[in-house]
Amino acid sequence: MEGSRGRNLVLVLCFIFATIVSLSMAHNHTTAIAVKSSHRKKNHECVAYNPIDKCWRCDRHWAKNRLRLANCAKGFGHGTYGGKKGRFYLVNDSSDANVITPKPGTLRHAVLLPEPLWITFSCDMNIRLTQELIFTSHKTIDGRGHDIHVAGGAGFMLQFVRNIIIHGLHMYDIVEGSGGMIRSKYDHVGIRGRSDGDAISIFRSSQIWVDHCSFASSYDGLIDIVAASTNVTISNCHFVKHDKALLFGASDKTPEDKILKVTIAYNHFGRGLTQRLPAVRFGFVHVVNNDYTEWHSYAIGGADGPTIICQGNRFVAANGGCKEVTKRMFVPESIWRKWTWRSEGDLLLNGAYFRQSGNPHWAKTYKGYPLIPALPAKNVPHLTKFAGACLKCRRGSPC
Numbered sequence: 001m002e003g004s005r006g007r008n009l010v011l012v013l014c015f016i017f018a019t020i021v022s023l024s025m026a027h028n029h030t031t032a033i034a035v036k037s038s039h040r041k042k043n044h045e046c047v048a049y050n051p052i053d054k055c056w057r058c059d060r061h062w063a064k065n066r067l068r069l070a071n072c073a074k075g076f077g078h079g080t081y082g083g084k085k086g087r088f089y090l091v092n093d094s095s096d097a098n099v100i101t102p103k104p105g106t107l108r109h110a111v112l113l114p115e116p117l118w119i120t121f122s123c124d125m126n127i128r129l130t131q132e133l134i135f136t137s138h139k140t141i142d143g144r145g146h147d148i149h150v151a152g153g154a155g156f157m158l159q160f161v162r163n164i165i166i167h168g169l170h171m172y173d174i175v176e177g178s179g180g181m182i183r184s185k186y187d188h189v190g191i192r193g194r195s196d197g198d199a200i201s202i203f204r205s206s207q208i209w210v211d212h213c214s215f216a217s218s219y220d221g222l223i224d225i226v227a228a229s230t231n232v233t234i235s236n237c238h239f240v241k242h243d244k245a246l247l248f249g250a251s252d253k254t255p256e257d258k259i260l261k262v263t264i265a266y267n268h269f270g271r272g273l274t275q276r277l278p279a280v281r282f283g284f285v286h287v288v289n290n291d292y293t294e295w296h297s298y299a300i301g302g303a304d305g306p307t308i309i310c311q312g313n314r315f316v317a318a319n320g321g322c323k324e325v326t327k328r329m330f331v332p333e334s335i336w337r338k339w340t341w342r343s344e345g346d347l348l349l350n351g352a353y354f355r356q357s358g359n360p361h362w363a364k365t366y367k368g369y370p371l372i373p374a375l376p377a378k379n380v381p382h383l384t385k386f387a388g389a390c391l392k393c394r395r396g397s398p399c
């Protein structure tokens with residue numbers, strides 16, 4: 001019941017979004033053409049506004065050239081190519097009845113195969129996972145061309161893996177998995193405890209790129225990145241209706257999370273969010289050109305001395321919500337003022353304010369980091385205009 005209501009809401013939002021986009025394109029042709037001609041001017045409809053989207057969206061033969069996406073990751077997840085070196089796998093069955101011997105054609109069967117795979121879907125699907133979906137390395141999940149909803153069941157578990165692309169999925173109403181005997185590798189079945197109820201849980205893994213996904217209301221977090229995971233980019237995603245959204249580094253007792261490096265770029269943090277957009281322990285997070293239009297407690301938070309560099313974002317404080325963007329946990333100012341949390345070129349609106357701390361000359365310390373250059377914050381509504389899994393890619397036209 002909740003699930004189908006959630007799905008309907010997402011569908012309605014997508015529809016409204018698509019309508020607004022097409023109306024604004026129809027009525028504002030001048031702008032569309034101006035933007036278009038500023039990059040690859042192959043096609044009249046191409047309105048890719050940010051550098052990641054420009055890398056692939058203007059290609060009307062995207063469906064034939066799906067692997068091009070593998071060259072488009074930027075930021076700390078750059079170089080993530082997923083299943084580019086493998087074959088295609090077409091998921092043609094939305095069921096998930098057998099978690100020990102998954103049926104060929106299901107998403108679970110695909111992610112457990114030991115080889116690199118580029119996974120696509122044969123039709124629109126609503127996938128309710130009966131238990132957490134345990135990935136193996138070198139996979140791309142490519143939802144382009146269909147509405148793929150992973151909802152009402154367990155979420156994704158990326159543990160001890162590397163090189164994963166997750167693109168174009170709706171994930172919401174994720175619940176805990178009960179645990180039990182679950183296959184976690186092609187040749188290994190083991191007993192698992194309850195899963196947390198995160199939409200995506202990233203555990204001791206690296207080279208992960210999550211792009212153009214829509215996330216809402218899950219039991220635990222939307223994306224958790226923990227246990228010395230690193231080199232992750234989360235881009236072009238849309239987040240709504242959730243309390244504790246993104247948690248990077250789960251415990252004060254895991255200084256191994258100092259290795260954590262995450263880029264958050266071109267996302268829209270929207271309606272009904274409360275906190276952790278993200279919350280960070282120990283690591284380094286680059287937050288660039290995102291749109292924050294609602295948080296009730298705080299947007300950017302953390303503990304244990306993480307470094308957080310915010311550049312070119314738009315923070316619009318909600319009416320009646322907290323105006324402060326930032327929140328430091330558990331220690332007095334005498335300690336946190338040494339943590340480097342910088343705001344550069346952010347647009348702070350409706351009373352929003354960002355309390356900076358630490359080293360203003362941080363850039364010298366982090367030379368060589370793959371930081372996406374920030375564009376002016378006033379462009380953020382455009383840069384994030386197509387955030388989420390609502391691209392409605394059709395064969396033969398650009399996405």
Ligand SMILES: *[C@@H]1O[C@H](CO)[C@@H](O)[C@H](O)[C@H]1NC(C)=O
Nearest residue numbers: 024027028029030031032382
């Ligand atoms: C078209 O869009 C631009 C930029 O978004 C805006 O400045 C302009 O007023 C719009 N024009 C019309 C006719 O809506």
Ligand SMILES: *[C@@H]1O[C@H](CO)[C@@H](O)[C@H](O)[C@H]1NC(C)=O
Nearest residue numbers: 089090091092093104105106
């Ligand atoms: C679905 O995909 C599996 C795995 O590729 C294949 O074995 C099966 O024949 C396909 N089923 C249909 C109905 O196409």
Ligand SMILES: *[C@@H]1O[C@H](CO)[C@@H](O)[C@H](O)[C@H]1NC(C)=O
Nearest residue numbers: 076162205206207230231370
């Ligand atoms: C993360 O990426 C850097 C290069 O940006 C690389 O040197 C390092 O080995 C990577 N770490 C892991 C665990 O993949």
